[in-house]
Amino acid sequence: MNSSLERARKIRTGGVYAFFIIGSIIMIFPFVWMFLTSFKTVEESMIVPPTILPQSWQIKNFTDAMASLPFFSLYKNTILMIIWRVVCAVAFSSMAGYAFAKLNFKGKNILFSLVLIQMMLPSQIFITPQYQMLAKVGLTNTIFALVFPGLVSAFGTFFLRQSYMGIPDEIAEAAYLDGCNQWQTFYKVMAPLTTASMAALAVFTAVFAYGDLMWPLIVNTDLKMMTLSSGLATLRGQFSTNFPVMMAGSLLAMIPMVVLYLFFQKQFIEGVAMTGGK
Amino acid sequence: MVKASKHAKSESMWAYIMVAPTIIGLLALNIYPLIDTIKLSFSKTLPFGLYELKGIQNYVQMFASPEFWRANMNTIYFCVLTVPIGIFLSLVVAVMLNTKIKGQTAFRAIFFLPMVVAPAAVAMVWKWMFNTEYGIINTILAHKVNWITDANIVMITCAIVAIWSAIGYDAVLLLSGLQNISKSYYEAASLDGATKMQQFFHITLPMVSPTLFVVLIMRLMASIKVYDLIYMMIEESNPALTSAQSLMYLFYRESYVTGNRGLGSSVVIWTVALIGLVTVVQFVGQKKWVNYEV
Structure with missing residues (x-):
């Protein structure tokens, strides 16, 4: 009896492992194939059946990709866009989230309904007027244009409001009685208590800004002002049949975020799980 | 009592200051564009980025x-x-x-x-x-x-x-x-x-x-x-x-x-x-x- 139960459990554990090993291969293989292809010559990439390892490891695809796309500018633009969007989202959403959660003021519900309206609507509904506003003042093809739709974050406001609501009022009252004014209570006492939520919002904002394609494609058409995502879209147009170069370009575009992910894997996953549902 | 009302006043003042960036941003980046998109959907697109209200033509x-x-x-x-x-x-x-x-x-x-x-x-x-x-x-x-x-x-x-x-x-x-x-x-x-x-x-x-x-x-x-x-x-x-x-x-x-x-x-x-x-x-x-x- 006992040994048959034991056996059933072993079989089940074996099944779970088999599932995960097959699943992991399916999840990782595309990246392995991207890596291997990026070192092959075009001729080698067209051999049927394909070679697994490159016959000789070519770095020409990487130099070709870097010759047709200004990768250093793309990295720089993407990093600046992400930093600004994260800083704006975290700073402004913290302030507004705190006020909506903890302070009393007239018109609070009406103002908060603006936040909810924005959250419920897909971003594409704002794109054309946002683009036209920038075009009118000649600010397309700038870093500011990349950051523009992310200057404030309705989702961030909503999310941080939730986490401020989870902090007892007594803490703010104690700080106030200790002589802090409203700003000091917020900045020195309350905000530090939401560090985990701020980090989650930062990760969420960064991951989505990095992957965003439509906005950078529309607003920054100058090759030097593109992001990694929109740059890749351009590379696709230039090398439509040269897959090794496209794999090299994709690899260059994905490496920074994947490296960050390897180091901060737990924060990434927990950050996204916390903000989940958006 | 006097102190309490002063507190409430400073509280709402700080609240407005703290929501201001987000609210101004939402109005400029989302509420105005929302209205503008609706308007555009009823407009004819002319050259040089101009528009002319034309009714339901686009939808038709x-x-x-x-x-x-x-x-x-x-x-x-x-x-x-x-x-x-x-x-x-x-x-x-x-x-x-x-x-x-x-x-x-x-x-x-x-x-x-x-x-x-x-x-x-x-x-x-x-x-x-x-x-x-x-x-x-x-x-x-x-x-x-x-x-x-x-x-x-x-x-x-x-x-x-x-x-x-x-x-x-x-x-x-x-x-x-x-x-x-x-x-x-x-x-x-x-x-x-x-x-x-x-x-x-x-x-x-x-x-x-x-x-x-x-x-x-x-x-x-x-x-x-x-x-x-x-x-x-x-x-x-x-x-x-x-x-x-x-x-x-x-x-x-x-x-x-x-x-x-x-x-x-x-x-x-x-x-x-x-x-x-x-x-x-x-x-x-x-x-x-x-x-x-x-």
Whole structure:
């Protein structure tokens, strides 16, 4: 009896492992194939059946990709866009989230309904007027244009409001009685208590800004002002049949975020799980 | 008393200062553009970025366009292909991740990996693997399937990539729902002799249904808005473009390739209405299967 139960459990554990090993291969293989292809010559990439390892490891695809796309500018633009969007989202959403959660003021519900309206609507509904506003003042093809739709974050406001609501009022009252004014209570006492939520919002904002394609494609058409995502879209147009170069370009575009992910894997996953549902 | 009212005054002053950046931003970046998009959808697009209010012309043109109806069908087809299978697979992964096994965190990280890779890069490698002549998938299948260019298959190809991309994200959300289920339910059920299958259907599924509902709504909305993946997989010159063009792809092409932003805006408004309708249906339907009792 006992040994048959034991056996059933072993079989089940074996099944779970088999599932995960097959699943992991399916999840990782595309990246392995991207890596291997990026070192092959075009001729080698067209051999049927394909070679697994490159016959000789070519770095020409990487130099070709870097010759047709200004990768250093793309990295720089993407990093600046992400930093600004994260800083704006975290700073402004913290302030507004705190006020909506903890302070009393007239018109609070009406103002908060603006936040909810924005959250419920897909971003594409704002794109054309946002683009036209920038075009009118000649600010397309700038870093500011990349950051523009992310200057404030309705989702961030909503999310941080939730986490401020989870902090007892007594803490703010104690700080106030200790002589802090409203700003000091917020900045020195309350905000530090939401560090985990701020980090989650930062990760969420960064991951989505990095992957965003439509906005950078529309607003920054100058090759030097593109992001990694929109740059890749351009590379696709230039090398439509040269897959090794496209794999090299994709690899260059994905490496920074994947490296960050390897180091901060737990924060990434927990950050996204916390903000989940958006 | 005097002090209390002074306190209240300073409190509301600080509140206005603190919400000001967000509210000003929302008004300028979202509320004004929202109104402007609605206005544009009723306007004729003139050269030099000018518009003229023209009534419902854009909508008439949109509803008369076969390409628009095709885009609707494509979008719905994409949702039908991705949402049920994607959520089922995510739930399976989440349940597996919730078992006590070694390497659980590593497996979770692997499934989550596509989330941190830009969809543009993801689409590129899949396009290469699905290549008809030299792609590894056709080599393995020993068949020359036109994954990207066959009008009947292209949407299935996009759906496979979409499911593969989202599975880890949805599984992580579902996993946090699973972890909130108290172990005592399972212990009680085991004592009563319930099998693992019975436990799954009578404890796990009802208890995780609120999270499942959130993931379903989110995934459905994201699928209706699908754009980047299809844009990267299917270029302008692809003969199967009209069979894969989603509503948001149509919006992009109409507004920024053809340059008819008025018509493009009508497409967005229509899509938002569609999302609203689907969400309402979901919220009504949830009463039948989502369990909020703890």
